Amino acid sequence: MRIAVVGATGLVGRKILEVLGRRAGQKLKLFLFASPEEKGTPIEFRGHTYKTEVLSVARIKKIRVDFALFSAGAEVSRVWAPIFAESGATVIDNSTAFRNDPEIPLVVPEINFDAIKPTDKIIANPNCSTIIAVLALSEVRRLFGLKRVLYSSYQAVSGMGTAALDDFWNGVNRAVKFRANGIKERGAPKVFKYEIFNNLIPQIDSFTANGNTKEEEKMINETRKILNDANLKVTATCVRVPIENGHSVSINAECEREIDIGRLREALAKTKGVVLLDSPEDFLFPMPIFANGRDEVFVGRLRLDNSAPNALNFFVCGDNILKGAALNAVQIMERLATYK
Numbered sequence: 140m141r142i143a144v145v146g147a148t149g150l151v152g153r154k155i156l157e158v159l160g161r162r163a164g165q166k167l168k169l170f171l172f173a174s175p176e177e178k179g180t181p182i183e184f185r186g187h188t189y190k191t192e193v194l195s196v197a198r199i200k201k202i203r204v205d206f207a208l209f210s211a212g213a214e215v216s217r218v219w220a221p222i223f224a225e226s227g228a229t230v231i232d233n234s235t236a237f238r239n240d241p242e243i244p245l246v247v248p249e250i251n252f253d254a255i256k257p258t259d260k261i262i263a264n265p266n267c268s269t270i271i272a273v274l275a276l277s278e279v280r281r282l283f284g285l286k287r288v289l290y291s292s293y294q295a296v297s298g299m300g301t302a303a304l305d306d307f308w309n310g311v312n313r314a315v316k317f318r319a320n321g322i323k324e325r326g327a328p329k330v331f332k333y334e335i336f337n338n339l340i341p342q343i344d345s346f347t348a349n350g351n352t353k354e355e356e357k358m359i360n361e362t363r364k365i366l367n368d369a370n371l372k373v374t375a376t377c378v379r380v381p382i383e384n385g386h387s388v389s390i391n392a393e394c395e396r397e398i399d400i401g402r403l404r405e406a407l408a409k410t411k412g413v414v415l416l417d418s419p420e421d422f423l424f425p426m427p428i429f430a431n432g433r434d435e436v437f438v439g440r441l442r443l444d445n446s447a448p449n450a451l452n453f454f455v456c457g458d459n460i461l462k463g464a465a466l467n468a469v470q471i472m473e474r475l476a477t478y479k
């Protein structure tokens with residue numbers, strides 16, 4: 140199989156390579172693309188050193204890949220994904236470029252793989268916190284029906300890419316130096332507007348006219364699209380927290396029918412891609428330290444919410460770079476490859 144990874148030097152791109160390395164078959168021919176500034180960056184894969192290339196129409200036509208996995212931001216996707224698609228490739232795109240396009244499927248394979256038609260050449264990978272939230276939420280809907288969903292997210296710094304992690308670690312280093320020598324160094328964050336270390340920021344992405352941030356709008360719209368329910372009531376508050384990796388979402392759901400927590404537990408224990416971690420008596424519940432580096436999304440703190448009819452609360456954690464991005468994209472590709 141011939142695969143292009145666009146954005147191969149980034150957090151998601153490198154994770155895609157790691158996932159391919161452990162899941163894909165041996166017959167793999169890779170083409171790695173990054174920005175023109177970083178042309179020729181060496182990247183190791185299965186003992187072979189690849190060098191990153193610069194995107195060009197001629198090169199895309201020449202390499203004729205089966206799949207192109209994009210993680211280089213929406214602007215790059217808008218320009219180059221259609222060119223890959225025209226060359227015969229199926230594009231799986233991690234950016235926001237195509238997610239709201241009604242003609243383009245937005246897919247979490249465990250939930251709505253059947254949204255992909257054989258003619259689709261571009262498939263959108265959903266927002267990271269949405270993927271992590273909907274895996275368990277779709278089981279709640281299957282069992283009890285859904286009326287309204289309230290998300291409160293706690294999103295890791297890695298969700299903003301490589302440069303954001305520098306802001307986080309620079310803050311950590313300044314704090315360590317201050318404890319050691321009492322000298323307070325000033326440092327200007329480069330990605331965030333405020334210091335992220337020892338802080339939390341209730342703004343992810345820019346604000347929209349209605350007061351929501353774009354990240355909140357993504358969680359609302361993408362949940363509706365993945366669950367194929369345009370009228371589902373969804374609201375969200377998204378918060379950046381000083382965690383290196385691993386997104387968490389507190390979810391309050393109002394259902395159509397009476398909720399049986401025992402039945403839900405049984406169902407979640409069998410749900411593909413989910414680990415039920417819900418033993419409060421043993422202090423076991425989902426946390427980023429458990430979810431970090433794991434393929435599955437952790438679900439726990441399941442309990443009825445008696446403040447509203449047929450309502451419940453639960454808490455989910457997942458690795459935003461893995462299931463929230465790279466793994467989900469590779470899983471889509473794997474399932475498409477079986478009937479390509």
Ligand SMILES: NC(=O)c1ccc[n+]([C@@H]2O[C@H](COP(=O)([O-])OP(=O)(O)OC[C@H]3O[C@@H](n4cnc5c(N)ncnc54)[C@H](OP(=O)(O)O)[C@@H]3O)[C@@H](O)[C@H]2O)c1
Binds near residue numbers: 194212235
């Ligand atoms: N981080 C997450 O949790 C997450 C989750 C879901 C989706 N996403 C999405 O995935 C995408 C990448 O995120 P990230 O966190 O991996 O960001 P990142 O670490 O900043 O990486 C960005 C990548 O894009 C490449 N790039 C930039 N301009 C390019 C160009 N003109 N041509 C080709 N490649 C170019 C960069 O190459 P250079 O190294 O050469 O600059 C780098 O490989 C974004 O659209 C993001 O919204 C991220």
